[in-house]
Amino acid sequence: MKTIKNKSDEAISLRRKAENKLLIQAGLNQDSQNEAENAKLLHELQVHQIELEMQNDELKKALENTATATALYDFAPAGYFTLDRDSTISQMNLNGAKMLGKSRSELVDVKFILFVSTENLGAFNEFLKNVFDTEKKQTCEFELILNEFLSIYVEGIISEDDTKCYVTAVDITKQKLDQAEITKQKLEETEKTRKIAELEYYQNFLVGRELKMIELKKEINELLKELNRNPEYKSVE
Structure with a gap:
């Protein structure tokens, strides 16, 4: 067990x-x-x-x-703007606001066309219309209504959704003023040249007239001589 x-x-x-x-x-x-x-x-x-x-x-x-x-x-040197079809500003950079003489906060929802000179309204409207209608880059030059003369050159292209116009603006005031000064100088030079030519014409006319008078006096003296009379013009050579 x-x-x-x-x-x-x-x-x-x-x-x-x-x-x-x-x-x-x-x-x-x-x-x-x-x-x-x-x-x-x-x-x-x-x-x-x-x-x-x-x-x-x-x-x-x-x-x-x-x-x-x-x-x-x-901080780009050019002015950048984003515009609606009616030119309402939705965005801009610092230089763009500076061009219009206001702060960015004052310019949002303001129409850009309000700053365009009366003489250039047609050109600006056509520029903006062509951007949206053709969907191709458009360019234009116009003057702005500010406290001082300001001329800008702009390029505009349409956004991808076809609702905005992107505008690049460059201040060309100096170039315009320089061009105006050059044009003024050319006009002044042209006017001076015209006056000189006019004076030369009258001078030649008077000189020719004087020479003709001398010749005429000589002929008179010759005729008087043939008539056995004393010459009338003694200083004629």
Whole structure:
């Protein structure tokens, strides 16, 4: 009986050892599985972190490019305007506002045509109409109504959605004044040349007349001589 009992105890003990070993192996497998899952999760988190960093870098670059573009737009030497079909100003840069003699806040939703001289209203209206109708770049020159004379050269193109006109304006006042001064000088030179020619004509006329008078006096003296009379004009050579 003892032998049978001992064998039974040994079997139970062996089973327990086997179960314990199995549990240990299962624990190891579980640990390995947990480690793999943790590694996978860590990898996903690292990838996600890198993606966020890349997105942040792209956002920073975009913001930097936007800031650069804004600076170039605002401080460009030319005036930039965004106009509606009726010439209402929706946007402009600093130099554009300076051209019109007001701040940007004062010019938003104001019609650009209000600053165009009466003599140039037709040219401006045709310019704006052609931009929207032809969808091709248009150019024009006109004067603005300000406290002082200001002449500008403009180029206009239509926006991609065909609702806005992008205008680039350049101040050509100095060139216009220089051109006017050159034209004035040319007119003055032409007038002087005309007067000189006129004076030369009269001078030649008078000189010719004087020569004819001398010849006439000579002929009179000759005739008087033939008549045995004294010459009438003594100083004639």
